[in-house]
Amino acid sequence: MQAYGVVPEVRVALCVERSIEALIGLLGIFKAGGVYVPLDPAYPPERLRFLLEDTQASVLITQLHLLDRIPQTDLVVLSLDRNQPHLVDKQESEPAAQFEPAHLAYIIYTSGSTGYPKGVMVQQEAFVNHIIAFAEQCGLTSQDRILCFHSLSFDASLEEICAAFACSAAVAIHPLPLHLSPEHLLSLGERLGVTVLMTSPAYWKQVMNVFYISRWLVPSTIRLGVTGGEHLAVKTLQYWMQLTGQQVSFINLGGAHRLCNEIARGKRA
Numbered sequence: 001m002q003a004y005g006v007v008p009e010v011r012v013a014l015c016v017e018r019s020i021e022a023l024i025g026l027l028g029i030f031k032a033g034g035v036y037v038p039l040d041p042a043y044p045p046e047r048l049r050f051l052l053e054d055t056q057a058s059v060l061i062t063q064l065h066l067l068d069r070i071p072q073t074d075l076v077v078l079s080l081d082r083n084q085p086h087l088v089d090k091q092e093s094e095p096a097a098q099f100e101p102a103h104l105a106y107i108i109y110t111s112g113s114t115g116y117p118k119g120v121m122v123q124q125e126a127f128v129n130h131i132i133a134f135a136e137q138c139g140l141t142s143q144d145r146i147l148c149f150h151s152l153s154f155d156a157s158l159e160e161i162c163a164a165f166a167c168s169a170a171v172a173i174h175p176l177p178l179h180l181s182p183e184h185l186l187s188l189g190e191r192l193g194v195t196v197l198m199t200s201p202a203y204w205k206q207v208m209n210v211f212y213i214s215r216w217l218v219p220s221t222i223r224l225g226v227t228g229g230e231h232l233a234v235k236t237l238q239y240w241m242q243l244t245g246q247q248v249s250f251i252n253l254g255g256a257h258r259l260c261n262e263i264a265r266g267k268r269a
Helices: 020-032 045-055 064-069 084-088 124-138 156-166 182-192 201-213 234-244 256-266
Strands: 011-015 035-038 059-062 076-079 104-109 119-123 145-148 170-173 196-199 224-228 249-253
Touching: 011 020, 011 045, 020 035, 020 059, 020 156, 020 170, 035 045, 059 064, 064 076, 104 124, 119 124, 124 156, 124 249, 145 156, 145 182, 145 196, 156 170, 156 196, 182 201, 196 201, 201 224, 201 234, 234 249
Parallel strands: 011 035, 011 059, 035 104, 059 076, 145 170, 196 224, 224 249
Antiparallel strands: 104 119
8 A cells, every 4th residue: 555655644545345355455544554535336426526525535445346436536546356466466564654643544424414425534543542442342352253234434334343353353244234134134143153243223123123023032143232323222222131131242332433532532542
């Protein structure tokens, strides 16, 4: 990444499908010290153009079959599959990224439901402290396996991915988890040995309905359920405790970028 000009404060857009390539691209951006800007390939061209211009991105990482969806741009464009041989030939040692706590870690955008999408800029200090605190609160270890449920354009995905990276845990990533019924998601989680299941409160309510109506059992591999971004009804939590006999923990969090700011003020690594 650094060979293509990626240094601290340089914005790097990542527009790839949910896959191992997405994790590779994300890790590469962070290791080089760049600012991660996620772009959903499903976005309309107008929104992709707006995000690229608004963030002043200098580099765009994508995949060969997605190039037709990318607006014409003067950015440095790297295709993870087309440029793979050249990228693999680069040195394997850790990059010497000299970033400061106040440097940006990522820029995430709101949905734009009330107008234009608004970018939220999160600094390295806040981000690192949040990931450390999240991993500690969840008791994550190298034995855990976390299902990446959320969209890569939603900051909760960074909790799932980066907290796993920080603890040498495994990340299970599915191309279209939001398109799965709760029954299929639970079956997938058990088949993959998922230990930490993190979803939105709305989807979690659907999961609870499956347990209640279909009398499904909680997958034996799951030890922790996590939701965030909005409040969860107390009745839902009470039913979860009754269902699991308090053997499976549960955590409800706020939005990641808000928590980053709170942790930056209240706790320093």
